[in-house]
Amino acid sequence: MHCQPDYKHEVYIWLKSNQMCLLCDEATHSAATLCNTCEIDLPWLTDGCEVCALPLPISGLVCGQCQRSPPAFRQVVAPWTYGFPLDSLISRFKHQGRWPLGQMLASLLRQCLQDRFDNAELARPDRLLPVPMAAKRLRQRGYNQAAMLARWLSRDLDLPLDEHLLLRPHDTVAQQQLDAKQRQRNLLKAFALAPGAQVQGQHLALVDDVLTTGATAHSMARLLMQAGARQVDVYCLARTPKPGT
Template sequence: MALLRPLPLQRPAWLRLRRHCQLCDETTDHPRHDICTACEAELPWLGAHCQVCALPLPAPGMICGACQKKPPAFARVEAPWRYAFPVDSLITRFKHQAQWPFGRLLGELLAEHLLHAYDEGLPRPQALLAVPLARRRERQRGFNQARMLAGWLSRALQIPVPDDWLSRTLDTPAQQGLDAATRKRNLRQAFVVNAAERVEGLHLALVDDVLTTGATANMLARLLLQAGAARVDVYCLARTPPPGG
């Protein structure tokens, strides 16, 4: 008499782990992230933008007037989104309310964007550098959102994040809401490169949450190039639209 093999136990559907979209709270079948395909499609993807600073433009493949008139120190900005709803709200909740899961979700999606860009020919940097915060501001906030983003990118991209190559020596006023000229004045002598001998000849990428005027990124890129870096790119979550755009 043939023995019947017991059927494998099947977990009831209600016991299986269900993942929910962080934006709409509906169940998601996304293979990697806690966001549903509908919400992901509705994010404010950058679209046509300046090939240098990623400023949103009306047509692809162009370089904005500001970059043509005075090219920045950084070579290229990579950002998946415009700074618009709901990405702006998610960044605010991550940055100012310590809701880290939103930052991690956006960071993981940024990593996917960068991996695709590498496949399309974007040169891969040798190290990621988080834009530093002043010590007082970091103590008040409890963390540096750029450093957290850099850490998530590092794990996904397999690129190291040296933690002590850049520091902020002056606690300048917050840049948010200031015009470009005031931002530049704030940043004079605000940063220092601590590892000039280690950056020499390297391709580096600065990591931050949002690029607005680009003054901070430009200042840091200039300092790194002066210290001997071969190239500096900028990786961020979102790019602000032009004034009135």
């Protein structure tokens, strides 16, 4: 059963027309969906942990948590800190089905990744893997926002996409409701590899919308590394700051 909505025509019309900025309602006079001023004013993540992208005061550091307990993934690429107005854009895409907002954000993430590929700061992965959604939640929402982001990135970066390698056989409590330790317990055995999945020696990149504690990404990366993957990276739109900062 194909649960994903048919958003292609709507997104095409939105992106190909001269239009109003999605944030300030001023004319962009181009096909862009965000004016230059609003793009600059997004909460860009300039200094973050070299591993998990946790916002830090200066660049080039590894946060204490990653030093004490290194995650299974190699590195996180996230253009923004999860804050206003980006949090509203992601929420509207994720919970209200605003596909053009999602494609706009995916396009900006694609530019960030392409720049790092071109400057040899980041190796191109063998495959993109969207974070899977449990069947019950997928039926309720009707789409998986991580899969949509991964499709746009796959198309624009010419990277292979595998939407079926990672499975989420068990529905779990929403991670937003839990603290760090509860998140880790909640994810025990939450993910599985598809029967016959082959990842030996491959460089893989997980795709999601927001990285909070990194527990979900760590759980999947550990599963892939145990199956023989060479490296696992994480591509997401935003990284949440440390609570209280």
